[in-house]
Amino acid sequence: MKKTLSILLTIALALSVTAALAEPVAVKFAAQGDSTPATQAVIDAFNASQEAYKVEWVDMTNDSGAMREQLTTSLKAGSSEYDILSLDVVWAGEFAASGYIQPLDMMLEDAGLNVADFNAGSMASGMYNGKQYVLPFFPDLGLLYFRTDIVSQEDAAKLVAGAYTWADLLAMSEKYAGQGGTTAGFVFQASLYEGLICNANEFTSNWKDIKGGLEMMKQFVQSKATPDNILNYTEGETANSFVKGESVFARNWPYQWGVIKSEGTITTDQVAVAPLPGGDTVGGWLLAINKNSANPEGAFAFMQFLNSEAGQLIMSEQGGYLPGLNKMLTDERIMTADERLSMVGFQNALKTTIARPVSAEYSKVSDALQQAIYPFLNGSAEIDATVTAVEAALAQ
Numbered sequence: 524m525k526k527t528l529s530i531l532l533t534i535a536l537a538l539s540v541t542a543a544l545a546e547p548v549a550v551k552f553a554a555q556g557d558s559t560p561a562t563q564a565v566i567d568a569f570n571a572s573q574e575a576y577k578v579e580w581v582d583m584t585n586d587s588g589a590m591r592e593q594l595t596t597s598l599k600a601g602s603s604e605y606d607i608l609s610l611d612v613v614w615a616g617e618f619a620a621s622g623y624i625q626p627l628d629m630m631l632e633d634a635g636l637n638v639a640d641f642n643a644g645s646m647a648s649g650m651y652n653g654k655q656y657v658l659p660f661f662p663d664l665g666l667l668y669f670r671t672d673i674v675s676q677e678d679a680a681k682l683v684a685g686a687y688t689w690a691d692l693l694a695m696s697e698k699y700a701g702q703g704g705t706t707a708g709f710v711f712q713a714s715l716y717e718g719l720i721c722n723a724n725e726f727t728s729n730w731k732d733i734k735g736g737l738e739m740m741k742q743f744v745q746s747k748a749t750p751d752n753i754l755n756y757t758e759g760e761t762a763n764s765f766v767k768g769e770s771v772f773a774r775n776w777p778y779q780w781g782v783i784k785s786e787g788t789i790t791t792d793q794v795a796v797a798p799l800p801g802g803d804t805v806g807g808w809l810l811a812i813n814k815n816s817a818n819p820e821g822a823f824a825f826m827q828f829l830n831s832e833a834g835q836l837i838m839s840e841q842g843g844y845l846p847g848l849n850k851m852l853t854d855e856r857i858m859t860a861d862e863r864l865s866m867v868g869f870q871n872a873l874k875t876t877i878a879r880p881v882s883a884e885y886s887k888v889s890d891a892l893q894q895a896i897y898p899f900l901n902g903s904a905e906i907d908a909t910v911t912a913v914e915a916a917l918a919q
Contacts, residue, residue, distance in 0.1 A: 565829055627656060810829070
């Protein structure tokens with residue numbers, strides 16, 4: 524009897540262990556809240572697609588600065604409480620340099636994935652010391668908006684194709700300013716904040732022509748085609764000017780399209796978009812794996828799923844997010860879900876995305892760049908000293 528009981532207990536224990544082993548491994552995903560159903564939907568779809576892992580969303584604060592602090596505090600302590608990290612594009616260099624996230628090169632190679640498969644600016648934002656640390660979560664990018672009911676068809680064709688220079692845009696801005704009830708030719712972000720760096724990145728062609736790009740930027744500031752207070756313009760002032768029909772051209776992010784639809788004095792029928800001459804600064808968010816994750820394979824499996832055709836379709840159809848997987852930019856289902864992707868100028872812009880400086884201390888680099896560039900634009904610094912200061916900031 525005792526022997527039988529012992530056998531039964533052994534069998535029960537074995538079954539218990541087997542059941543426990545069959546439970547999917549929990550993978551913790553640290554990401555901000557989503558006002559759309561997309562993030563939860565893509566998590567649910569991944570969890571239903573296989574039995575090995577179960578992604579659990581750790582809902583982070585929507586205050587990006589506070590989220591970065593929360594993540595770095597945890598990672599600095601060597602914690603494994605998060606497996607997958609959602610990162611603002613400008614954090615990746617810092618997190619890689621600090622050893623908080625792990626390179627993905629071998630995982631990408633084993634999965635048959637190439638860096639070129641994904642949004643160029645997003646991937647460049649996560650390339651540090653020759654290693655790739657990220658996949659896209661969802662990209663964002665700078666765009667040129669312009670009034671098709673004011674700009675000639677010939678000029679519009681050049682803009683949409685990206686076959687124009689900053690000098691061409693300045694000439695067009697001065698030519699069309701005042702037409703169609705407008706008061707300005709071109710508006711962009713030139714105030715003393717991060718938006719200044721995004722714009723300077725574009726004017727300098729990703730810092731390849733610092734002197735020429737900044738001198739051109741100053742020509743716009745001094746032109747009668749831009750508002751007298753352009754050095755105070757952020758995204759808000761830019762959108763307000765264009766949406767109310769006050770400007771012919773505007774550099775802004777994709778969200779401005781929705782503002783035109785919901786709040787515009789003008790309509791989207793009067794508007795087209797184009798790539799910017801020096802490349803389109805990438806924004807948005809990235810995905811990375813905690814260096815101390817106990818489940819890196821599960822983390823990468825989810826990241827790969829999100830960047831698959833199925834995952835990209837969910838993110839686009841249910842959240843309006845732009846695809847980070849390049850081949851999905853022309854997928855008919857996504858183009859139907861997102862009218863912007865049917866615009867040739869938008870497609871062309873997505874091919875020319877560029878990253879901001881990738882640095883172990885991006886906030887210091889950005890601050891130094893702002894303090895170097897803004898005085899030149901307002902006339903209190905000379906170009907040669909400015910170029911020297913910009914080069915020093917970039918070398919940090």
